Amino acid sequence: MKAYFAEFFGTFWLVLGGCGSAVLAAAFPELGIGFAGVALAFGLTVLTMAYAVGHISGAHFNPAVTVGLATAGRVKWNIVPGYIAAQVIGGAVGAGVLFMIASGKPDFVAGGFAANGFGEHSPGGYSMLSAIICEVVMTAMFLVVILGVTHKNAPAGFAPLAIGLALTLIHLISIPVTNTSVNPARATAAAIFSEPWAFQQLWVFWLAPIAGGILGALCHQLISKD
Template sequence: MSLSKRLFAELFGTFWLVLGGCGSAVLAASFAGPEHGLGIGFVGVSLAFGLTVLTMAYAIGHVSGCHLNPAVSIGLATAGRFPMRDVVPYIVAQLAGAILGALVLSLIASGKPGFDLVASGFASNGYGERSPGHYTMAAAFICEAVMTGFFLFVILGATDQRAPAGFAPIAIGLCLTLIHLVSIPVTNASVNPARSTGPALFAGGAAVDQLWLFWTAPIIGAIVAGIAYPLVAGSTKSGEVRASGATA
């Protein structure tokens, strides 16, 4: 598959991740009304993020590997599963997709009278006063690094040639759902620098100021997992990732 096609797939997939995952948080998480109930809450948002990855893994996994996440691309390259030369182009495509997804979401959300994009937080990530549970910077850093590390470990295991064929997207989507169930109260759940960047650019202010953590911690966690997985499971030949077992 040509690099241009793979990059478009990454852009398209990350667009869907931000629109579907962050969209559920912005539009539906706390939506209340006499005929609409109390909204989907943390559980619904967690499922939405997992479903965006699961659906895109089946849709574009055979095209680009469906990384949708700079930390995943870096972690896979660290583990020898992805060419290092393609990491930067993938990250650029993922960022473009995340920003476009946030743009479309902002246009939809602004259609509601009285909606304040900045005041809403726009599904951006944060710590301290910007953490849903007011968790400290240290707690947020540990959470993002550890959760991303386990996410990458699951991706590496599920896409290993020795793993059962065809089930990788399900395992990866459910893993991301679990991560969000744990992490939303702490940081609003990132484990993905692109997902954090798109909404932060529209929310502005402190969301941008705190963005460094949501790049640094996930990348560190992914690198550690990329080193640890071959030590635990043994290595396969470089680049041997089953096409049907898309990464996410």
């Protein structure tokens, strides 16, 4: 149960910090954080919570990561449903807190609310195919990094730093394409408070990251000495 609470709080912080940087700060050009600032915010949420609760739950904070780690044999499949439930609920609560903060501004309009999308809802106007390829590949590479830096032969103590920086890099690449999901819990959380199109397109941001998580696990097994 402590592990489930750790996943709840970690995903809560990921959504509040990452999506919060987009909704509250990036919306004001004079603050100057832009795409790079949002990317860094997402990386910092994972880095900080991985150090804070990684020893409790493994710091997944992402259904695609949980499925990928189970595919690689790092965790047992019987924990997967509980972890995913905790992540989705934690993300939704984080989005709810963010909505309450953001709605305190008199002229606030939720709009896209940092939701993920493709086509006309992609920040750069990218197609559904581009979105799927991007989400699969980025999530796969995320799993390759996670599995590599948490390997028993990897330098101890640096895994959260590498994972946080990897997520930052992923956002720097893919924010223009999909607004970067690579995380079904994050995508669901934003969709709850966004416009109806976000739920209509949400299936892509469940299927593609989970497929990427499995692909990343399989790629790691090809190169790993386990």
